[in-house]
Amino acid sequence: MTFVLFLAIILLPFNSLSQSKEVVALKGDGIYRLLTRHGLSSAEYMDDFITLNKSNLGRNNTLLAGVKYKLPDTAKLQATPASSSTPSKGTGKMVHYDIFGSEYADIEILSNNLKGAVYYLVGGHGGPDPGAVGKYNGNLVCEDEYAYDVTLRLARRLIEEGATVYMITRDKNDGIRDAVTLKADKDEVCYPNLTIPLNHTRRLRQRTDAVNQLYKKHKGSFQRMIAVHIDSRGRSENIDIFFYHDKRSETGEKACKILRDTIEKKYHEVQPNRGYTGTVSTRPLYVVKNTWPTAIFIELGNMNHERDVKRLVIPDNRQAVANWLALGLIKDFSTNK
CATH class of the missing domain: 3.40.630.40 (Zn-dependent exopeptidases)
Incomplete structure (x- = not known):
């Protein structure tokens, strides 16, 4: 059985992912590094990032250097009911x-x-x-x-x-x-x-x-x-x-x-x-x-x-x-x- 990517995709309503901030991927960036650099936890936002940017991702959901990607709108996502795979919000520590x-x-x-x-x-x-x-x-x-x-x-x-x-x-x-x-x-x-x-x-x-x-x-x-x-x-x-x-x-x-x-x-x-x-x-x-x-x-x-x-x-x-x-x-x- 062929292995494929282990990246889960949680489909959210389109309007919950609109008006997102755009950032440019740097050489060597992966989704994990890009999210972390912009203060987002991969555990919470990796799936949403993939859903939002699917058409601009390379093979195996890789990022393309120089391409603009949308970051999930955290304020709107916080208003979305959490799935079983989404951790509760931060403690501030x-x-x-x-x-x-x-x-x-x-x-x-x-x-x-x-x-x-x-x-x-x-x-x-x-x-x-x-x-x-x-x-x-x-x-x-x-x-x-x-x-x-x-x-x-x-x-x-x-x-x-x-x-x-x-x-x-x-x-x-x-x-x-x-x-x-x-x-x-x-x-x-x-x-x-x-x-x-x-x-x-x-x-x-x-x-x-x-x-x-x-x-x-x-x-x-x-x-x-x-x-x-x-x-x-x-x-x-x-x-x-x-x-x-x-x-x-x-x-x-x-x-x-x-x-x-x-x-x-x-x-x-x-x-x-x-x-x-x-x-x-x-x-x-x-x-x-x-x-x-x-x-x-x-x-x-x-x-x-x-x-x-x-x-x-x-x-x-x-x-x-x-x-x-x-x-x-x-x-x-x-x-x-």
């Missing part, structure tokens, strides 16, 4: 985290939907281990870089919703990157600032220990460990996002099913005839078995399949994946807290 990079370090708390929830986000591999490696237009595509970028975007979305978030795999230099080709490096560390070992077992034990130490600090709180990976399979195998949980964890199974159902629902909205074959199953993975919080292990696609890689290299796709996962986690929290 701002926070700053350097790990997201200079352009995205300042974050407005949009709601308290996840107040009291604690998340430990583990981007797959890192340090001396790049994970699965594919190619796109002659450039290497490394699992650790793209999984980390999606994980960062998810972390930022969860913070916007009021959650406490720990990045377990960390890179002080990268931040959120709005580029197709993400340069590979080996300077990732494990929380708080530990050198990642080359030995596979030691590496997994290190990040598991980091999560478990933090779990004790937040004992009694709602907690989730989320690991983000990209699978490596045969070149002909095109796969949907799928999930693993520990066989002993009913809560983990429920959380994974909520995430899976959320993504399936978004596909039905965007591509009604596409279908979705993502699965939820158990697998005795080290971090899933040994971390104390409820564990969710996510595989974003197949690094060896051309269409899966195309989904990963487009920055707005990576943001949309993060947005959709955040929606599922909000539901998981609201039904389990």
